[in-house]
Amino acid sequence: MRRVADTVALTLHAHGVRHAFGMPGGEVVTLVDALGAAGVRFLLVRGESAGAIAAAGVGVLTGTPGVLVTTLGPGLANAVNGIADAAQERAPLVVLTGVVDREIRGRYTHQILDQAALLRPLVKGSFEIEPGSAQATVRRAIALATTAPMGPVHLDLAPGIAARADPAPEAAIAPAPTRALPAPARDDPALAALRERVATAERPLIVAGFEAARAGAAGALVAFAEAAGAPVVTTYKAKGLIDEAHPLALGAAGLSPRADAVLLPLARAADLVLCVGYDPIEMRPGWLDPFAEDAHVVEIGEAPVDHGMHRVDAHLPGPVAPVLDALADGLAPRRGGRAEAIASARAALAGAFAGPQDGFGPHAVFRTLAAALPADATVGVDSGAHRILLSQMWNAPRPFALIQSAGWCTMGPAIPLAMAARLARPQAPAVAVIGDGGLEMAMGELGTLRDEGLPVTVLVLQDRSLALIALKQAQAGLARAGVGLGATDYAAVARAFGGRGWNVGSEGALRAALGEALAGETFGVIAVQVGEEGYRGAF
Template identity: 45%
Template sequence: MRHDPIAAAAVIGTAEEAEVTGADIVAARLAAAGATHAFGIPGGEVLALIDALERAGIRFLLAKHENAAGFMAEGLWHMTGALPVLVATLGPGVANAVNAVANASQDRVPLLFITGCVDQALAESYTHQVFDHQAVLQPLVKASFRAAPGTEDLVVAKAITLARRGRPGPVHIDLPISVAEGSVPRRAPPPLPSLGPAVPADLAEACRLVARAGKPLVIAGLDLVKEDGSAALERFIARTGAPLLTTYKAKGLLPETDPRVIGGVGLSPKADAIVRPLVEAADLIVLAGYDPIEMRQGWRNPWPADKPVIDIVAEALPHGMHASTLLLEGDVDIALSRLADALPAERSAWPGGEPARVRARFREAFAPLPAWGPHAVFETLRAVAPAGTVATADSGAHRILLSQMWDCDGPLQLLQSTGLCTMGCALPLATGAALGSGRPVLCFVGDAGLEMVLGELATLRDLRLPVVIVALVDESLGLIALKQRQMGLGRVGVDFGSTDFAAVAQAMGGHGVTIADRKTLERETIAAFAREGFTLLACRIDAAQYEGAF
């Protein structure tokens, strides 16, 4: 059904003599705010809402698990900016979604999580599937509301505003059955509060620090991605001559073929060791939307306390991971643009040429290897994938190496969970991205992560989405096994049996093939991108090849 916010808003128009349900009010407000899809699993307590969503032009999509549904909503939001909506019924539906809500909090996703619940009076004596949703979710969301009769539109408007304001994040709405199904007069919705840009108050000191820096360094993170700050970042880099490091989430803010881009850092000890001398030599570090939530423990206090550091953040968040000289709170892209404007002209920096040498060492460290293995898989796929391909990566050893090898020529071309680093995210992220992007979508996942979400292959089948899934099959939790070896511990709880993923894909309505060499991978990938349905390429590798790779 085509989404039409104006038509949706008319559901709660001005004809006072007619009535609609509370669910209609909620659905119309979501549609007017830009929601195009909602994801979840129906239950009796949310049936009125799901019906209202469809009539408001918001397509409800059935997933096989609420956790996956949350990641589908995120994937769609990354591609289209549509308000992400997750719907769950009471009790187990809410509990199943907790991981996706926690991920939305740590990865800055403005997820609207709407749950059905029984009326308060009934809950006093009826306990089947009943627990306090708000108490469970409170540590994970920016706010939690319980709608009451007559407050439906107000609650949703507040939730949308909070979800998008400052650092985006999830907001929860508990919708009692009587509120969703009850009749209310039609009424025109009040406008959403303005979300004008938050401009840092005083940039004078920041301008002085930037103007006198001869070796500036920029580290960009996920808050700049959410503001689509590529243009502002490019202007600032050009004016200052600073090289760029990014977190994994911020890969592609500038094309990684750009010689000013060193690479992604944060989870690879090898990468971090290579860039450490650059961090030490810099006489000014500008943190552009950088949040250390994406970084491993090695990024605690990565520079001395007296290093000049400008920390530009969407919203101040005490974390204790590093010190800064100057904190600027507000829209990161506006701050970067104004700092760039304050400089007289583009200038050269780093007269000793250190960034170029570090970039060369970085590239050499993660160069493809000739033997078959994860390096060969990533190199082959990068060469074959069409221009503009959106890739997703699950958590595990493969993600760390992939994030070093996979070049992005634009933002949001490698989607992953970087704050929570949760397994099982890549396939549903790819599903949501394929719904909204109109671009080729490639999903990288380990065999353990894939087995967590095998049911979502049926979701791909039902939605007829041509996602190409690349499973790295090594029959182990490779990253955990690697950590066990490094700690001198026994190998326990990391090995599992073999699954015929090609057969599973065929049984679930897709195409599947097992692969163990470059030539076959290249041929099958080309065919997969031309296929209408989903394809699963099960690439058998040896987990030992990750040793020393990152």
């Protein structure tokens, strides 16, 4: 007998899903059983929010939708933060939740709430799986989750329905047809008009974002930038689209006032701005209306982006790389009119984040980390002062070498994201960079790393504070309150969880610990003792 739960699991597997995350309850035990039978590995996380972030991370890194499984009521409620993260990070996620059987819904109240209503602001759709239409419903959810702008979709599955025989024909389970926008015709009038603008612009600027990275548009972006003579600013999540040593690269922008002081004057001077796969959800308020009134602002991407951060004069729909290739066709390579200004900006940015060359603080930590990481490593970074500095300092060697929560900016995503990276690319190292506040929030996931055999290296910057909030209090002239943390022995905690641990306070000790941790077969926690003062004026 093929159960409805089997149909759900087999349909997910047919669409490339190989991992599901969650914490089971009685209402989803049949579904968990079906996932295992279908070849989808279920990973028990310690918190549903972390499970949602890990699942969405797998979705981003593999291109297949991530899957979160929760029981009803408190299980789903615990996942809300992670689901909101997937919504604002534009990550494809299918949320499968248990729900009380229909026969008793009108009478039973224990752990019951309107789950679709709870998730309505966060998901692209909410459906209930029924016998006979389970495959079609799951296929619809996957298509919706993976259509731009990507995001989470919710499916309810009652336990009685999950265990029931599926009356649908025993036809082969097959994925839905791939849907993609066609490449633009090179003689398209809209392309021709924009190509002419590019050719005549004196001060063009490219702002590239996450969608360009997800679309694999790095090569096309660099070729177009060189042809147009346009400097490139990326968002934090789009780092790696262009080598930041390239003469047209202006690094990343997002949350750093020091970077904005250099980049915003160039943005305001631009006469043509190309927003390439760019969603300003990652940007701080300094990027409200950053372009001049007479600049022509064009958005390039699969779907218009819903925001009010700045005006958009035209939207050029289509897959990012083919659109850029078509725009570059026929353009004569040129340097543009701002070679000196671009070089000056690059030098100013390099100086702004060089940091002190002596002593041991966050700058030294990130220089040491960058030198130790192999080219194929992936770094998941948590929210906090360390994330801003790392995002500004590190030249990511490829798109998605650095992954983070940049739209939602929740605390606690570094370990789930590094977990996702290790699952998506099993042979490549994964590192979670986190502050002590974030680690204490997500510490239970060290148990997940242990139980799932995931050799993630956790680098915790232990400054005994919520440093970013402490800095904001100081800048506002306010008393310090609610930001101090005690001195937890994280190396001992790691060993208690069955991993390895190091406490370090110098570059040499950090270099040695990274070498051991990255070569190990179990997870490890490196607690780096740094002072909160190392972040003052750093970004």
